[in-house]
Amino acid sequence: MGNFKLxxxxxxxxxxxxxxxxxxxxxxxxxAIGLLYLLFTLFLEYVLWLGTTARTVLFWLFIVVEVGLFxxxxxxxxxxxxxxxxxxxxxxxxxxxxxxxxxxxxxxxxVLQLNENTQQSELLLASIEQKSAELSPVPFKLAINFKxxxxxxxxxxxxxxxxxxxxxxxxxSWFSDSYERVxxxxxxxxxPAPFQFFVLNENLNAVEGExxxxxxxxxxxVVPEQVEILYNDEVYVLQNKAAGEFEYEFSKPISDITFxxxxxEVISKPYTLSITSAPIVTGFEMVLDYPxxxxxxxxxxxxxGNAIIPQGTQVTWLVNTKATDAVKLYARDTTQLEATNAGxxxxxxxxxxxxxxxxxxxxxxxxxxxxxxxxxxxKDEYPQISVKHEVDSLDQQTLYFYGQLTDDYALTKxxxxxxxxEDESLKQVLPIAVKNSNYDEFFAAFPSQLQLQExxxxxxxxxxxDNDGVNGNKSSKSRTFGFRKLTKSExxxxxxxxxxxxxxxxxxxxxxxxxxxxxxxxxxxxxxEKDQLNFNDKKKLENFLKRxxxxxxMMKQFNEQMQKNLEEFQEENKxxxxxxxxxxxxxxxxxxxxxxEEL
Numbered sequence: 001m002g003n004f005k006l007x008x009x010x011x012x013x014x015x016x017x018x019x020x021x022x023x024x025x026x027x028x029x030x031x032a033i034g035l036l037y038l039l040f041t042l043f044l045e046y047v048l049w050l051g052t053t054a055r056t057v058l059f060w061l062f063i064v065v066e067v068g069l070f071x072x073x074x075x076x077x078x079x080x081x082x083x084x085x086x087x088x089x090x091x092x093x094x095x096x097x098x099x100x101x102x103x104x105x106x107x108x109x110x111v112l113q114l115n116e117n118t119q120q121s122e123l124l125l126a127s128i129e130q131k132s133a134e135l136s137p138v139p140f141k142l143a144i145n146f147k148x149x150x151x152x153x154x155x156x157x158x159x160x161x162x163x164x165x166x167x168x169x170x171x172x173s174w175f176s177d178s179y180e181r182v183x184x185x186x187x188x189x190x191x192p193a194p195f196q197f198f199v200l201n202e203n204l205n206a207v208e209g210e211x212x213x214x215x216x217x218x219x220x221x222v223v224p225e226q227v228e229i230l231y232n233d234e235v236y237v238l239q240n241k242a243a244g245e246f247e248y249e250f251s252k253p254i255s256d257i258t259f260x261x262x263x264x265e266v267i268s269k270p271y272t273l274s275i276t277s278a279p280i281v282t283g284f285e286m287v288l289d290y291p292x293x294x295x296x297x298x299x300x301x302x303x304x305g306n307a308i309i310p311q312g313t314q315v316t317w318l319v320n321t322k323a324t325d326a327v328k329l330y331a332r333d334t335t336q337l338e339a340t341n342a343g344x345x346x347x348x349x350x351x352x353x354x355x356x357x358x359x360x361x362x363x364x365x366x367x368x369x370x371x372x373x374x375x376x377x378x379k380d381e382y383p384q385i386s387v388k389h390e391v392d393s394l395d396q397q398t399l400y401f402y403g404q405l406t407d408d409y410a411l412t413k414x415x416x417x418x419x420x421x422e423d424e425s426l427k428q429v430l431p432i433a434v435k436n437s438n439y440d441e442f443f444a445a446f447p448s449q450l451q452l453q454e455x456x457x458x459x460x461x462x463x464x465x466d467n468d469g470v471n472g473n474k475s476s477k478s479r480t481f482g483f484r485k486l487t488k489s490e491x492x493x494x495x496x497x498x499x500x501x502x503x504x505x506x507x508x509x510x511x512x513x514x515x516x517x518x519x520x521x522x523x524x525x526x527x528x529e530k531d532q533l534n535f536n537d538k539k540k541l542e543n544f545l546k547r548x549x550x551x552x553x554m555m556k557q558f559n560e561q562m563q564k565n566l567e568e569f570q571e572e573n574k575x576x577x578x579x580x581x582x583x584x585x586x587x588x589x590x591x592x593x594x595x596x597e598e599l
Contacts, residue, residue, distance in 0.1 A: 011090045017144045018088065019081035025149045026073030032155035034069050037062065039159055042178035049192075055185035062182070195220030195244075197227075197261045197268040204271060207365065208278045208323075212250040216261060219244070224263040231259035279360035279368050283320030283343070288313055293469030294409050305358065305373030309350065311380055312470035316347040317358070324360045328367075331356040351470065353377050380468040383407040387462055387478040399483060401444040407466045410436050412473060416444060418460035420453075421482075434464070452485040459483075 041062045080087035166172045181189050195218045206212035216238060218224055227238045227246045238246035256275050261268040284303055290296040291312040301307055319327050320343040327337040327344040331354060337344035354375040359367040384406045392398035405411055414434040419427040434440050446460060462478040
């Protein structure tokens, strides 16, 4: 009986495999039929837009159908698999196996029928054992092939393709909307409007005080001709830009605005335009601390960042703001202004032109307001010096100087520098008093009381200094003048030459006197011969008188020069015949002047 028991075990394995196969087939059919019925239910609601009663019936009918499909295709195979419900017996299984295996045919069924005989003899038992041994090699479980269930997958593919097509076409919303209405069958829903509003702006965030343009588009079966916007209990009309496209501009909003769109009794959901506070400058001051050497009083400029300042001025910016977290000063480098109780503050000492911008920021807006300014820095100018000079006409050994000094702020020092031409290292500096002002004049003589070496050539110039407190005192020089200290012999030679020139000039003058006397005689003769002088005679007389006056002036100068030469010569030569001659000539010259005056 060992072979028969093996046949029974193999039949039990076959029956379990049979119901596992039924379960697999049931799962596929339940998914395919159940999903198709779900799509049918949702499509029916999408098309008909049913009321609450119809949706209630549709919902519970769907539940009943789905429960029935679940029981039929899943629960029944499960209960039979686990023998909770009676399934096929060995005879039924043997028929299925016999139909699948031709060599088995009815042999397995006959063995089972023989085993049911109540009067079993040893011969009968031996026959059963023999036939069982013949059937033992047959693999009964191969009569069930799981791959045959793949043909049912085509039914499951139908609803899956429908869902994918809806998703690709962008119409998947019909599925979700209908599902929501069917599940919430007690809730009343209004049929969809013939069009919908869509706000095209990426976000509804506006900056305080700035215009915001709202862009709206409508989609649907109907294209409205006019769209209105409702907010603050007022109604405004949107501008129609194109078919189904509208636009509205909020004029400088300062707080959040909740609005709705309306057209042809269709009202949109509420939208909110959020307003972001703008970081702005409410007050601006620039404190100018001028360098002390300029003598200028410090001042404060308000509402402007432009200025013209002296070099070295300390500039302090004071900025008052609103809704601002940070203020930056952008120039060659970026400076973060220091936050104070009153606003923001920073300082810089400027030595060159400064172009910059003040920028405000908060956590929402970076560098929102940028104000550009420029500060022109005026550098301290070099002092100016202008010098004129004259040579003493009497001794020819004294230089007289007249100078004018100017500076943009103040003069501090003036000096005369002189040195031998051959050795500039022996430079000497002679200070000259100067006023602490921006203009002054000076007079100087050279060499005056200075002890210079005879026969040596000197050069000299004047140097003036300003009061520049930034770059240090700057100086300017005049042009260089030359001077040579004459030796004693050169001085005597020069005096003699001057005396000779004077005498020569005196001789020329005496000759002119002789000529004038002849002209005078001629004029006297003419006057005696004529009772009345004509115009030409009068003109000759006038010219003669003018020349006579000029000659007198020249003679006086010659007399003065000669007198001076005599005095100098007297000091150097106590007794000299030439001196007596000069004195005699001077006496004659004075007598001639007296005659001219009488004439």
